[in-house]
Amino acid sequence: MSKSSSLSSDKTLRRQPQQQRGKQRVEKILIAAAEVFAEAGFAAATIQQIADRANTAVGSIYQFFPDKLAIFNALFVEHLRLTECIEADFFAQKIDRPLDRGISEYIDAYAIYFEEPIPRCVVVQYYLQPIGGMETMMTDLPNLQSISYKRHANFYRQRNPNLSEAKSELLSEVAHNIVQGLVPNTLRRDEKYRQAIYAEIKDVLYGYLNPHIGDHLLPVSNQLMMCPDCQSDRIAKNGRQQGKQRYICRGCGRQFLDRYTQRGYPLEVRQRCLDLHAQGIGFREIERQTGVDCNTVINWVKSLELKSVEIEA
Structure with a gap:
């Protein structure tokens, strides 16, 4: 996803690290920055604090990043890359797995992911404390969201081929907004509260999506x-x-x-045979007319006579 985003590395990094040691240094700086931004907020955070947290010199940070905004945007790029991995893993799973399990695994994957400093910092800062200047560097973000909506909408239509494209995309957008609307505030609370909210998100998504893409709507060839x-x-x-x-x-x-054929004759065939017998037609003739074995007809007649005796008694 990050390859197609306006948040490409050439807009955030002064120079690309060529050696493994340089790449590790940049990674260390980003993790330190995420922790500092999460604790102090973007506005109050300083390059010196980030350098101290990363156990490196300020000049080392400026070798790669011109300012704090560039660091934050590098964090956003990494966030997009990691979420793409989560999405790819989700869509690699079987289409016919139970809907409640799929939703639960999807939310759990993000719950684990958001325990890490980079995504926690990015989501809280971006959604709750917008940073001035970011909008000019994220012009492609709506397009990336649209691509994600369409991907989920396509998944919905695979589960329910009768679902229209417009309806599936509407469902996808609403489901995304349910998650995006609840998660940011959740990340600022304690773990017990977060887990409670995640459980509620699962219930809300299942209740909302089940009528449209529930297991009962899977194509016969895909039903679990x-x-x-x-x-x-x-x-x-x-x-x-x-x-x-x-x-x-x-x-x-x-x-x-996978399926069973109903045993026995339909009730209307049995009744026809009994009617023919009541008209005085012989068992062999009934067999020729209906295709029902004469012994079967005899058993039906005996059973009927036995019931009649029991009723009279």
Whole structure:
């Protein structure tokens, strides 16, 4: 994502570190800056404080960054790169995993990520304490957000092919804003509060998205197969039987088919056979007319007669 952003490194770094030692120094400076910005705020933070935290000289920082704004924008670039990794990992997962599990894993990934100093600093500073001058260096950010919305919208349409493009993009934008609206303030509170908010976000997203992309709307070929005994989703294909896919549960060992044909004759066929018998037609003739084995018809008649006797008694 950062490759297409206006926040490219040539606008934040005075010079690119060529050696591994230089790259490690820049990384150390960025982490130190994130911690200082988070503690003191961007306006109050100084280059000297960042240098002290990074255990380096002020001149070493100026070798790479012209000012604090350049440092913060470098942090933003790194934030975009890391969030792209989270997004890529999410979309690499199976499309048919249960919606509640997918939402939970998605939010948990970000919850862990935001415990790190760089994303915590960037999100809190950008959303709650805007920095003057940033807007001129982030002209491409709306386009990046639009790309993210469309990616999630496409994911929604894969889960529900009947979902329109316009509706899926609206769902995606609202879901994003739910997260972006709650997370920044959450990061300034204690861990217990953060975990409570993350749990609420999961519930809100599931309630909002389930009617549109819930498991019941998955295409038949993508619906998650569950074991009928232990309800495990650890299912593997196990050959075919009479044209139907057979599965085996890796949890309990139960073997089953993807679908079952209803056994027995429809009620209307049974009633027709009984009506023909009541008209005095023989069992063999009923078999020829209906295709139902005469022995089956005999059993139906006996069963009916037995019920009649029980009722009279």
